[in-house]
Amino acid sequence: MTDAIAPLPAAFAQLQGFTERWALPTENQRSAVRWTSSKDEFATFHEAVMPHLDAIMAALADQPIPPADPALRSLYLLACAFAEAAPHHDLYNGSAKVPFSFDAHRFEAAHGDIAY
Amino acid sequence: MSASQSSAGPTGPLGHIYRTTEQVRAELGTAPVSLDATSDPAVYKQEQDKIFRKTWLKVATGWELPNPGDWKVKEIAVAGASVIIVRGKDGVVRAFHNVCTHRGNKVIPSTGFETHGRARANVLTCRFHGWVFSTDGPLKSVPMKDAFGELDTACLGLRPIACDMWEGFVFINFDPVPAQSLADFLGDFGRLFAGYPYHESTTAFRYSTVLECNWKVALYAFSEGYHVPTIHAGSLPGFSGVEHTDFKLMGPHASSTIYGGGMDTAPSTLAFAKILHGADAHCPHPEQLPADINATRRSDFQFELPTIFPNFIIHLASGCGYPGLSFFTHQFWPLDHGRTLWEGTNYFRPAQNAAEDVAQRHVNALHRNAWLEDTATMEDTFTGIMSGVIDEMQLMDNEFMIRHAAQALDTMLSA
Numbered sequence: 001m002t003d004a005i006a007p008l009p010a011a012f013a014q015l016q017g018f019t020e021r022w023a024l025p026t027e028n029q030r031s032a033v034r035w036t037s038s039k040d041e042f043a044t045f046h047e048a049v050m051p052h053l054d055a056i057m058a059a060l061a062d063q064p065i066p067p068a069d070p071a072l073r074s075l076y077l078l079a080c081a082f083a084e085a086a087p088h089h090d091l092y093n094g095s096a097k098v099p100f101s102f103d104a105h106r107f108e109a110a111h112g113d114i115a116y
Numbered sequence: 117m118s119a120s121q122s123s124a125g126p127t128g129p130l131g132h133i134y135r136t137t138e139q140v141r142a143e144l145g146t147a148p149v150s151l152d153a154t155s156d157p158a159v160y161k162q163e164q165d166k167i168f169r170k171t172w173l174k175v176a177t178g179w180e181l182p183n184p185g186d187w188k189v190k191e192i193a194v195a196g197a198s199v200i201i202v203r204g205k206d207g208v209v210r211a212f213h214n215v216c217t218h219r220g221n222k223v224i225p226s227t228g229f230e231t232h233g234r235a236r237a238n239v240l241t242c243r244f245h246g247w248v249f250s251t252d253g254p255l256k257s258v259p260m261k262d263a264f265g266e267l268d269t270a271c272l273g274l275r276p277i278a279c280d281m282w283e284g285f286v287f288i289n290f291d292p293v294p295a296q297s298l299a300d301f302l303g304d305f306g307r308l309f310a311g312y313p314y315h316e317s318t319t320a321f322r323y324s325t326v327l328e329c330n331w332k333v334a335l336y337a338f339s340e341g342y343h344v345p346t347i348h349a350g351s352l353p354g355f356s357g358v359e360h361t362d363f364k365l366m367g368p369h370a371s372s373t374i375y376g377g378g379m380d381t382a383p384s385t386l387a388f389a390k391i392l393h394g395a396d397a398h399c400p401h402p403e404q405l406p407a408d409i410n411a412t413r414r415s416d417f418q419f420e421l422p423t424i425f426p427n428f429i430i431h432l433a434s435g436c437g438y439p440g441l442s443f444f445t446h447q448f449w450p451l452d453h454g455r456t457l458w459e460g461t462n463y464f465r466p467a468q469n470a471a472e473d474v475a476q477r478h479v480n481a482l483h484r485n486a487w488l489e490d491t492a493t494m495e496d497t498f499t500g501i502m503s504g505v506i507d508e509m510q511l512m513d514n515e516f517m518i519r520h521a522a523q524a525l526d527t528m529l530s531a
Contacts, residue, residue, distance in 0.1 A: 027477075046384075053387045060470035061391075067470055076470045083388065083478035087485060090382035091350060099350045101488035102325070110230070110322040 006070030008078070009059065012052060015078060018045055022081035023074050028112035030081050035104065037085070039094025046089040049082045066116040077116065126411045133304050133364040133408075140363050140516045148508035149522050153529075154330045155501050160453040162529050167426050168194040169290045171528075172301045174428045174447065176201045176286040179318045181209060185235040185251060189214055189226040193457075194450040195290050198222055199277060204252040205238045209281060211288045212253060212274035216242040223249065223274070229324065229449075229457055240274075249274050282306055284315040285430075304366035305424060311406045312432060317442035317463035321480040324459045327491065329498030331427065331450040332525075334458050337494055338446050339423050339517040341374050347493065351486040354380035357416065360514040364422075368524035370517045371422035374437075375414055385439075385482065388475035392440035395472060397465040400435040419443075423517045425524050438479050440464055440472075454498065460487050 005019045022045060024030045037045075049056070056079050059072065067073045092099055126134065135143065153159050175190050187202035198214035200223065216223050221244040224231065238251045248257040254273040261267060278289040280298035283306075287298050299306060327334055337343070341360040344352060357377030364371040381389070392398040402413050409432065410417040418437040423429055429446040442463050449457040462480050467473035500506070511519050 050384060053384065057387065057391055057471040057474070060474060063470040065467060065470050065473045072470075076474065079470075079474040080477050082384075083474050084481040086382065086384040086478065087351070087482055090384055091353060091485075098485045098488045100347075100492060101350075101485070102491035104488055106325045107323045107484070107488065108325060110324070111320075 005077070006074045008074050009071045011059070012056065012075055015048060015052065018048060019074055019078055022085070023077035024081065025077060025115040026113050027080075027084070027109055030084055031104070031109075031112070033081070034085055034088065035096050037088070037096050042085060042089040042094050042096075045082065045085060049078070050086075053079075053082070073116075080116075126408055128408065130304060130308055130408045133308065133366050135363045135365055137363070137513050140365075140513065143365070144516060144519045144523065148510050149519055150508050151501050151506065153522065153525060154332050154498075155504070155507075157453040159529070160330075160450065163426075163450065163525075164194055164196075166531065167525070167528050168192075168450070170295070171426055172280075172287040172289045172294070172296075172298050173426075174285050174424070175199060175211070175288050176209075177314075178203075178209060178281060178284040178286060179315050180232070180320075181286075183234070185238050187224065187233055187235055187240070187251070189222075189224050189231040189233075191226060191229050192449065193452070197277075197290065198226060199288065200224060200240070200274070201279070201286055201288070202235065202240070202251045204250075206252065208252070209279065209286055210252060211277040211279035211286075213277060215275060216244060216247055217255065217272040217274070218242065218245055218247050218258075223247075283310055283312070302369070302424075305369040305371070305422070308364065308366065308371065308408055309406060309420075309422070309430065309432065312404060312434070312443075314443065314463075317465050319464040319466050319476065320461050321464075321484070322459065322461040323484060323487065324457060325491065326451065327456045327458055327494050328454060329456055329494045330454060330501075331448045331456040332521075333498045333501070334456050334491075334494050335423070335427060335429075335446075335448045335521065336515075336518045337490055337497070338429055339421075339521065340515040341421060342512060342514045343490075343493075347489050348486055351482060351489055352379050359416075360421070362410075363516060365520060368425035368528070369423060370520045371420060372514075372517065373410060374418045374421050375416045376418045376437075377416055385478065388478040389439035391471050391475040392435075392479070395440075395468065397468065398435060398440035398472065398476075402434060402436055404434050405432065421517075423521055425521065426528075438483055440476055440479055441483065444483065454502075456494075458491065460484075 005023050008016050066076050181203040184205045190199045200212045200214045203209050214222050223242045235251050240249045246259045250256050255269045278294050359375040362373035409420045419431045419433040427448045432443045433441050444462045447459045464476050
């Protein structure tokens with residue numbers, strides 16, 4: 001899917017500014033963003049989303065994969081990006097590379113180009 | 117209870133597979149283990165002929181091929197083979213060489229190491245000249261057949277490869293007449309791990325990479341828990357109370373259990389874990405573990421750590437370790453002496469809604485990151501071995517599966 005990202009549900013409008021960078025439809029696209037993100041970008045994303053995480057998950061709890069509603073699909077993709085990016089802030093001190101790790105670019109995800 | 121005080125385990129029908137640390141030391145020894153099998157390129161040729169062309173090898177899962185006509189092509193360099201694994205109209209999964217019996221072209225063109233697809237009308241058609249094979253093997257039609265003069269189509273079906281299933285895992289054996297059935301080959305391992313509903317965990321996050329190392333370097337790195345506090349200090353911070361015990365030996369296969377007191381869990385992970393632990397499909401299910409795995413049903417069970425000879429690992433967790441993670445597998449395919457295709461797959465039960473899906477992606481990312489930490493060592497290790505500076509491994513008790521695998525390999529190569 002390459003369609004433009006729809007606005008988030010009104011309850012999460014304050015996160016709208018993060019969708020263009022982070023709410024991407026495939027794991028490979030989201031990984032490419034993670035690998036080029038700075039410590040500040042991880043921190044800003046984390047600090048913005050974390051207070052709303054329970055509410056986001058509640059909003060997605062009755063939704064199919066991916067949600068049919070465009071706004072909730074945007075929220076789902078943003079949540080996917082947060083799910084994958086959070087460890088960089090929580091565990092790796094903002095490093096885009098997992099410390100002391102193999103080159104992540106060399107991992108091929110069989111599901112990496114499946115779009116939601 | 118430390119590993120050195122481990123008990124021999126249950127005394128039931130599989131009681132004979134358990135070993136105390138002292139028994140493992142007595143049976144396998146404690147001396148350093150030679151690295152010749154890893155460093156010597158000539159051994160690779162022996163491994164090809166005596167192991168990978170003679171032994172049962174896991175190549176697929178039944179749930180990858182849920183419908184008649186579903187196929188997968190797997191390139192298996194160590195056997196010099198391209199293999200079609202396909203579910204026939206009768207529901208049976210079979211394996212064939214991906215070789216057209218006309219002139220040898222690949223019946224199914226493949227890309228990369230694995231290619232998936234579905235046969236239309238349960239036939240596979242070679243794109244070169246249009247020879248048509250049934251998904252159960254026979255040659256069904258040949259364009260301009262009369263122009264061949266003579267053509268015994270009854271003898272020109274796809275060339276079969278011995279294929280059998282265990283608990284939904286598809287194994288093949290390149291030996292035209294395997295010395296053992298799959299059930300006999302797996303033996304006590306097959307009995308120990310039987311009964312878990314593997315087939316329910318159809319959501320797979322599969323990663324692969326080509327490592328510039330001998331396949332055994334990669335296998336051995338995933339065959340012990342000694343490295344967890346050091347290699348995984350980043351992705352598993354504060355992992356406490358790690359206990360590697362319940363040692364089990366089963367012919368060429370071995371297993372053991374990782375218990376642990378948990379780790380310093382980030383708030384984001386706690387939020388995602390809450391989603392998965394709140395759903396029956398994804399919450400810890402220690403009762404679903406086979407009876408002889410975590411036989412005493414300890415609450416700090418993390419996962420079972422087995423090595424299945426020669427190149428396959430099923431880490432069975434049943435949701436007890438990483439939140440929602442049912443099990444995960446590793447497989448190590450030699451490409452040549454110094455190159456290995458590693459495949460790692462995380463298996464979950466299907467998410468029922470978008471929130472569960474997001475939570476699974478978080479757990480998958482955590483575990484994938486831990487694999488990035490694991491794989492970081494392998495090329496360096498192989499470079500060090502190939503430098504010739506050391507010629508043997510020093511192995512501690514929790515690395516007994518490396519010692520066991522090395523001995524099983526030696527036994528097969530000297531047969």
